[in-house]
Amino acid sequence: MKKLIFNLFGGRSNLHVNRLDYDIDYIPEFLTSSADLKLRVNFLNPTDHQCFEAALPLLDPDSFPLKTLRTTVTGRVTHEHPVLMSAETLILLIDPPHTTIQMNDIKKLSNKTLIVDSCYNSTLRFHMFGLVKYLKTGQKPIGTTYIFLACGDNVKNLLFIMEMAFKNFKNPLNDVQERFIADAPRFSIPINTDSRILAYGRRDRENVKDRWSLVVKVVPASK
Numbered sequence: 001m002k003k004l005i006f007n008l009f010g011g012r013s014n015l016h017v018n019r020l021d022y023d024i025d026y027i028p029e030f031l032t033s034s035a036d037l038k039l040r041v042n043f044l045n046p047t048d049h050q051c052f053e054a055a056l057p058l059l060d061p062d063s064f065p066l067k068t069l070r071t072t073v074t075g076r077v078t079h080e081h082p083v084l085m086s087a088e089t090l091i092l093l094i095d096p097p098h099t100t101i102q103m104n105d106i107k108k109l110s111n112k113t114l115i116v117d118s119c120y121n122s123t124l125r126f127h128m129f130g131l132v133k134y135l136k137t138g139q140k141p142i143g144t145t146y147i148f149l150a151c152g153d154n155v156k157n158l159l160f161i162m163e164m165a166f167k168n169f170k171n172p173l174n175d176v177q178e179r180f181i182a183d184a185p186r187f188s189i190p191i192n193t194d195s196r197i198l199a200y201g202r203r204d205r206e207n208v209k210d211r212w213s214l215v216v217k218v219v220p221a222s223k
Contacts, residue, residue: 020043
């Protein structure tokens with residue numbers, strides 16, 4: 001088996017892979033020991049209902065920190081895991097109906113971009129108000145971005161609920177290049193003299209109403 005793997009990859013044991021997709025619970029032993037195969041990976045992308053830990057024995061140390069990590073959350077988010085915490089972009093697929101991500105989970109994650117993928121996340125409304133309140137403390141650097149993927153109607157309805165609380169901060173965001181949800185409110189909320197919070201709905205794909213996103217990000221203050 002070692003010779004087969006050696007020949008399959010042209011005699012190389014260290015390969016650069018931009019994106020690694022897999023759909024298994026564990027890596028076969030012949031890949032990690034017999035063939036001594038290591039992969040330098042930018043984007044680790046297990047399929048739905050698979051967690052990222054299974055592939056770690058295959059990864060070369062130079063893969064870390066990962067550019068992007070996608071993993072399914074079936075229980076509490078493991079904030080302490082260094083691979084999860086250090087990824088530049090973290091995509092959390094929430095496995096309904098028994099799993100949700102709490103505001104305390106979001107606060108503890110230090111990734112530059114956090115994407116929460118959960119069409120049925122009933123706590124999304126509470127996340128938005130808690131998240132804006134938290135970001136107004138100025139504890140997150142400029143460039144920090146939160147993207148909540150959800151069913152289109154949920155995103156739109158939530159933006160109108162946010163309008164009642166943040167009506168003084170409604171803003172067309174003409175200085176932002178995005179595919180906005182056309183008839184939904186957008187917000188620019190000041191943090192301090194250097195930064196502000198943008199909150200808006202985005203259509204991620206043309207004419208796909210059932211998968212929109214709500215974006216909350218920290219950006220420089222308007223000049």
